[in-house]
Amino acid sequence: MSRKEADMKRMDVSDRAVPAAMRRRGVALAVAGALACAHVMQPVSAADQAYPEKPVRLVVGFATGTPPEIMARLIANHFTKAMGQAFYVDARPGAGSTIATAAVARSRPDGYTLMLGVASGLGTGPHVIPSAGYDPRRDLDPIGFVQRGPYYISVRSELPIHDLKSMLAYQKSAATPLVFGSLGIGSVHHLIWELLMAKSGAQFTHLPFGGTPQMVNEALAGRVDLMLETASSLTVPYVKAGKFRYIAMTGEARGAKFPDVPTAREQGFPELESQSWWVLVAPKGTPETIVGKLNAELAKALQSPDAQQLLDSVGGASSGAGTPREVRALIRTEYERWGDVITKANIKVGG
Incomplete structure (x- = not known):
């Protein structure tokens, strides 16, 4: 082999070797980057995906045995069976459910405190009792509809x-x-x-x-x-x-x-024109992944014969859980509408 041919062969080997080495380095960097990203994201996504990992409290602002409390128990029982973790009802009656709503609004937004909210607590109560200290538009995240009726x-x-x-x-x-x-x-x-x-x-x-x-x-x-x-x-x-x-x-x-x-x-x-309504809500900032899970299970819970029978007995009906966006729009509309009526009529029962 001539010297010229030997030099050309060495150059050909080098040209093939360098891209291969670069490719190996690129793959290694890509894998390391992916692992690093997975490590950073895992705590949030894993927690949301695994939800619920401990018992969940479902608050209702009415006494045990009242229709809203019974409905809360029906929903809690369905969630318990469907999601493999205990959901329990915490009945906290008083002041048109504003006491319970205020407590939920101040709770940690981690999905472990929920509420079956009603018009008195989410639409009228904060106006009538300003000392309640919450704004449902700002302090709560909607999950889904439970019932509506004239x-x-x-x-x-x-x-x-x-x-x-x-x-x-x-x-x-x-x-x-x-x-x-x-x-x-x-x-x-x-x-x-x-x-x-x-x-x-x-x-x-x-x-x-x-x-x-x-x-x-x-x-x-x-x-x-x-x-x-x-x-x-x-x-x-x-x-x-x-x-x-x-x-x-x-x-x-x-x-x-x-x-x-x-x-x-x-x-x-x-x-x-107006309606009675119950909705499921959570403290503001509850992860969207958790809200989505709860919305899907709520829709299933409302299809049960027991839920349908209870809704019929209170003069309401369910056309499904709807979307959080739809619930938010209802709460905003009702809160602002009744606030205007209360202001014009100068109605107050608390400071």
Whole structure:
């Protein structure tokens, strides 16, 4: 072999060897980089993926045995079975659920404190009781819907009232104002009457109660003339028995249970459109991965026969858990709407 041929052979070997070495170094660097990234990301993603790793508290602002507390237990039982970890209900009644909501808003956002929230705690309560110290738009992350349903305005059947027009006419000529019952000062059950009085100019006497059973009993005794409630098992039997009469409902369209009852909008009062609603929420900052898991399981929980039966008994219904974005929009709309009504009516029960 000539010297020239030997030099060319050495150059050919070198040219092949250098790229191979560079490729080996590149692969090594890429693997090291991937491992480093995995090491950095693993604590967050692994914790979220493994959730839940310990018992989870589901707070509800009502006493044991009430419909929201029973629903919370149904959801907790489903989560326990589906997610392999204990979910337990913490009933903390009081102040229209604002006490419970405030506690949840201050909890650590790690997915281990949840809440079945309602309109009184998320829509009206912070306005009526400013000392509650939370803003549901800012301090909570929505997970999903639990139920939504319209309200019905009912009257004692012995009164000659069959719709909103005749109710206002009767009130105008009555020697004493008609009495309406509500579930507390500043509750939606109260505020809808404030809207009606503001538009019509009529004045009714407000009598607040701590719960629907007490209000119904007073209506049966003749001391309450008008009520606003969902079509629940606490009122429907008396309507069917002829004790009370539905004269309006607050939904966008007539209800399937009572299709002959006209909406408030049909009767010239679109301002009264409103609904009862329960949602699942968590403290602000709860990881999206956890929120997504809970939303998916909530949708399944609401499909159970027991959940459907309970929702029907409270006059509500579930069309699914929806999305956190949809729940956030509802909370914002309701919070701002009722806040405006409360401000204009100057309603306060706490500092």
